[in-house]
């Protein structure tokens with residue numbers, strides 16, 4: 001290990017020696033930990049990172065002034081739509097997706113390095129359970145959807161097949177996620193097919209370009225954004241692992257959407273049949289200020305303009321049909337060919353521009369007191385996973401129905417939207433719809449039929465295990481013509497009424 005002197009000299013060279021200002025008073029353990037942490041920061045990279053952060057932050061906030069004139073919606077020929085296509089076309093997409101899954105060519109990759117700050121929990125978001133009757137967590141729902149889609153593809157093609165699950169974690173989420181998966185026996189997936197890997201962390205920087213100490217013995221670090229994926233793929237030889245397994249197509253998604261369809265055969269099939277190397281699932285934006293990125297074109301090149309980087313005027317523009325002009329809302333579900341990912345990691349990654357997020361970051365002041373700032377004081381630099389769309393040879397978007405596929409968990413229940421309550425409702429409303437379509441009827445406590453028009457809360461609670469149905473299929477056998485008293489759970493062992 002390098003001596004304090006060496007570390008100090010390196011930091012002095014790049015104007016960051018303040019990071020050692022409490023070193024002398026630390027006990028040997030914390031002191032060694034701090035020196036090890038500082039030694040791992042390459043001085044020139046640290047200098048560049050800090051300067052870049054301060055410079056980026058000094059630029060006027062908001063979108064570049066000419067962005068609005070360079071922006072266009074995606075041309076219709078690049079967009080496939082579930083609602084605007086006939087059932088035969090949808091069947092063809094799905095069939096192709098299942099075929100690729102059965103050939104073991106499809107993997108899913110979860111972006112799970114985030115800290116869940118808005119949700120207000122200290123553990124990984126995937127471990128959150130939104131209060132479903134089954135108490136299942138997001139991770140469990142996802143694992144079970146993988147199992148089901150493997151089973152469906154396998155049955156169609158008379159094979160056993162695997163959809164490997166790659167999980168990108170960060171320093172914050174790796175330990176607890178690995179532990180949680182073990183505790184739950186990988187939700188009955190083969191642990192060999194669940195690959196956890198870690199994204200990089202970057203120092204958080206003050207407005208004048210100094211890395212922040214969050215404790216006397218620790219630099220404030222933050223994950224490098226979900227676009228840290230591309231460095232992490234290279235750091236951990238994930239593409240080589242995919243190649244060994246014969247994976248050609250990767251469905252990348254973020255952890256917080258309770259309705260996410262892992263390895264969605266329709267989406268995968270659509271992208272494959274289009275010959276796309278890169279694709280994004282979108283839903284129609286609900287309202288101009290909705291915090292979702294818009295998938296569009298800038299100077300004719302496909303891109304996502306993030307909600308934090310679009311002006312309210314542009315977001316509110318209307319198309320001739322009265323809908324939003326920029327209506328393709330990004331739901332963080334992306335399709336990539338392995339070949340494209342290889343190109344990105346090998347060639348394009350350094351061209352991705354980091355985005356600036358200004359946050360309140362706890363720090364130690366010059367006297368060594370821990371301060372929780374009331375106003376933002378720290379710059380986090382993050383790359384965005386979708387910033388690679390510009391490099392695609394053929395980019396396509398796939399529009400799906402919000403009620404069926406998008407209900408993200410972003411905020412605590414004190415907020416109006418995207419909360420545990422809205423996520424739970426969205427899932428239960430979907431399952432209620434599926435049950436009705438499959439011919440179930442629900443009775444109230446007095447044996448009377450419940451009205452069948454879902455309001456905010458579905459009129460009956462019916463939770464369907466992903467192991468029974470992935471997207472509403474196969475339910476008639478259990479439900480056709482049967483009457484149930486709410487609440488009901490339908491899992492592998494059949495329909496189970498829950499006690500009062």
Ligand SMILES: CC(=O)N[C@H]1[C@@H](OP(=O)(O)O)O[C@H](CO)[C@@H](O)[C@@H]1O
Nearest residue numbers: 226291292293330331332384385408
């Ligand atoms: C960098 C990135 O991927 N941003 C995504 C992602 O944003 P969050 O800041 O994680 O909420 O999820 C949104 C959908 O839930 C999507 O609309 C947005 O574009």
